[in-house]
Amino acid sequence: MTNVRFLVIGVGGMGRSHLSQLLKVSDAQIVGLVDSSQASVDAAKSRFETLADVKTYADYRVALKEADADAAVIVTPHSQHFEQGMACLDAGLHVLMEKPFVSGSENARAMIQRAQEVNRHLAVAYQRHTEGPYGYLRKLIQSGELGEIRFISAYQAQHWLNATRGSWRQDPELSCGGQLNDSGSHLLDVVLWSTGLKPLEVYASIDNRGTGVDIDSAVTVRFEGGAICTWSVVGSASIRWHEDVSFHGERGTALYRNGKLWVAKGQDADLVEVPAKELPPTRTPVEDFVDLLLGRRHEAAATAESGYQVARLTEAAWQSSVTGLPVRF
Incomplete structure (x- = not known):
């Protein structure tokens, strides 16, 4: 080919x-x-x-x-x-x-x-798997420079409720879920992919805001090994878009703030912004997929396994929200 x-x-x-x-x-x-x-x-x-x-x-x-x-x-x-x-x-x-x-x-x-x-x-x-800031974050975490990851906070706000009103995205028969299953899917994925952590227990509180699908979600996960993550997915926000993810390790911290990245390495170290020249080049999922099919890389940037893991976590969050109880994996 x-x-x-x-x-x-x-x-x-x-x-x-x-x-x-x-x-x-x-x-x-x-x-x-x-x-x-x-x-x-x-x-x-x-x-x-x-x-x-x-x-x-x-x-x-x-x-x-x-x-x-x-x-x-x-x-x-x-x-x-x-x-x-x-x-x-x-x-x-x-x-x-x-x-x-x-x-x-x-x-x-x-x-x-x-x-x-x-x-x-x-x-x-x-696409976050092929974006420079998130590629840098994953490599930083996987290298162990931040030490054992202990706490993660992930936040996403979008005017999803109003922007998708009347569309198939708010029809549960077509969308199979709301904001958590749509834009929020990226946020769940990037934490799982960056850290490689395995969920142990999930607790969630979700509000549909009068629609047929989830709009605002607060999800807390305890991982194997003891790390904790909180996901805040706000689909009823008035703003177009904002995304923050914070990783706190025993030896360092990394903060992604809507496209910019700060890192502090070591105890009591100051946060330093990572210059754009140090970030891996940003590509598109399509470019990555073509390279995969032409034998230029051995694995997709975002494998189907990533989709499976996000589906499992999303299902557990929905179940917890209905029962009001934590769901163990």
């Missing part, structure tokens, strides 16, 4: 973001656009003139039979990911899945198993 031929399944807002990324990768070729909404297809072709002659399909099953593709990027409502992903794998395609992977940990494990059976790559578009 010298280049990778892609089907893009779902060309709405996030789908067009992936199209933009794909068009910047010289080793990627878009051979089909799939969407049941003609308006979304028209919007995609209007935005990207180079896609004018690309074949379009209203049904992904027809596309799988007709398009000569190597891989698929799936960017549809969450409830459709499992069926579409399994069909793509069975058709011999590698799959890059938009977060939060698939609905439920059982489906996640089943899809991972199928990918192994058919010998195809399966990855999740958790």
Whole structure:
């Protein structure tokens, strides 16, 4: 394989973001656009003139039979990911899945198993795995420079409640969950991925704010080994976006503050901002996936296993919120 031929399944807002990324990768070729909404297809072709002659399909099953593709990027409502992903794998395609992977940990494990059976790559578009600040954080933590991680605080605020009102994201039949399962999925993932810690017990308090899905979530997890993490996912915020993550170790501290990074190494050390030149280069999940398929890397930046672990944690948080009791893994 010298280049990778892609089907893009779902060309709405996030789908067009992936199209933009794909068009910047010289080793990627878009051979089909799939969407049941003609308006979304028209919007995609209007935005990207180079896609004018690309074949379009209203049904992904027809596309799988007709398009000569190597891989698929799936960017549809969450409830459709499992069926579409399994069909793509069975058709011999590698799959890059938009977060939060698939609905439920059982489906996640089943899809991972199928990918192994058919010998195809399966990855999740958790872009923080390819972003410089978070790549730096993970390497710092994994190197042991901060010592044993003892406490983590992760905070995300977004005007998600109002921004998604009336859309499929607030329809539980399509979204399979609210803010915790959507943007909040990134926040859960980045802590698990950066630290490698394994949850032992989960306690959560969640408010739907009058909708059919979770909006505001306070999640506390105790990990194996004794570390504690608090996740605050605020979907009813008035601001567009803010994200903070703090890692406190026995020998140091690292603070991510909405794109900037501060680190203190040693006891009583002052926090020092990490200059941009020291951060790993930021890439896109699409670039990473193309490199994986062309043999330039041995593992996806965000493996399907990451999606499975986030699904398990999300399910436990929902269960705890309903029962009012901690859930043990």
